[in-house]
Amino acid sequence: MDARQLKVEAARAALAHVSDGMRLGIGTGSTAEEFVRLLAEKVATGLTIFGVPTSERTAILCGELGVPLSTLEETPELDLTIDGADEIDPALTLIKGGGGALLREKIVAAASARMIVIADHSKMVETLGRFPLPIEVNQFGLRATEIAVAAAAGRLGLSGPVTLRMTGSQPFVTDGGHFILDASFGRIPDTRALSNALHAIPGVVEHGLFIGLASVAIIAGSDGIQTVHAARKPGSSIDHDVA
Numbered sequence: 001m002d003a004r005q006l007k008v009e010a011a012r013a014a015l016a017h018v019s020d021g022m023r024l025g026i027g028t029g030s031t032a033e034e035f036v037r038l039l040a041e042k043v044a045t046g047l048t049i050f051g052v053p054t055s056e057r058t059a060i061l062c063g064e065l066g067v068p069l070s071t072l073e074e075t076p077e078l079d080l081t082i083d084g085a086d087e088i089d090p091a092l093t094l095i096k097g098g099g100g101a102l103l104r105e106k107i108v109a110a111a112s113a114r115m116i117v118i119a120d121h122s123k124m125v126e127t128l129g130r131f132p133l134p135i136e137v138n139q140f141g142l143r144a145t146e147i148a149v150a151a152a153a154g155r156l157g158l159s160g161p162v163t164l165r166m167t168g169s170q171p172f173v174t175d176g177g178h179f180i181l182d183a184s185f186g187r188i189p190d191t192r193a194l195s196n197a198l199h200a201i202p203g204v205v206e207h208g209l210f211i212g213l214a215s216v217a218i219i220a221g222s223d224g225i226q227t228v229h230a231a232r233k234p235g236s237s238i239d240h241d242v243a
């Protein structure tokens with residue numbers, strides 16, 4: 001199975017969790033787009049849901065494929081969000097934001113009763129940080145924020161390049177009008193400490209560590225689908241089922 005087929009299989013397994021009448025958060029990225037395509041097929045045959053997209057890119061695709069949309073203003077409480085991730089650890093802490101949508105993705109996930117993350121097996125890691133951590137920052141004071149991010153990481157024993165994400169010769173601008181810093185700190189043993197340290201910096205709008213948001217990960221590999229459930233309480237075990 002090639003990489004695209006694995007994404008399709010993860011998306012198909014997630015679709016089984018969608019039922020009539022649901023208010024859905026709909027993620028961003030190539031895996032989430034496979035989910036939108038399958039969801040659109042179900043809508044065409046009578047499934048009645050509506051979705052809140054996590055990016056303009058996802059909103060456009062949903063519009064093209066006929067997936068009914070709402071906004072978080074109209075529908076501030078959602079039943080389920082289905083989204084991809086850049087990295088997933090065994091506790092279902094995620095790195096997200098490779099597609100630049102982390103702020104809306106986090107707001108939508110936090111407004112949802114449940115979040116299911118879908119991915120191919122290459123996204124699973126023991127410790128997050130192989131993928132550079134996206135940090136969404138205000139355009140004002142960019143250099144000062146870069147310095148503060150590096151200093152905050154340094155206090156936690158983390159270091160590495162912090163680079164401004166570019167699109168060609170221009171900085172990448174998020175749907176919210178912000179910039180993204182990609183921080184290559186290497187492995188992040190204490191995600192909570194880094195999250196707190198980044199949130200304490202005024203120029204940081206949000207970061208791509210998703211802690212305690214995903215309840216289930218559906219991981220596609222050549223040997224099938226693995227469903228990983230987050231531990232319900234800190235310290236309790238994490239279940240791994242292979243279907």
Ligand SMILES: O=C(CO)[C@H](O)[C@H](O)COP(=O)(O)O
Nearest residue numbers: 029030031084097098099101
């Ligand atoms: O966080 C994201 C976008 O901001 C995506 O979910 C993440 O980048 C994964 O994308 P893909 O499914 O294309 O690998």
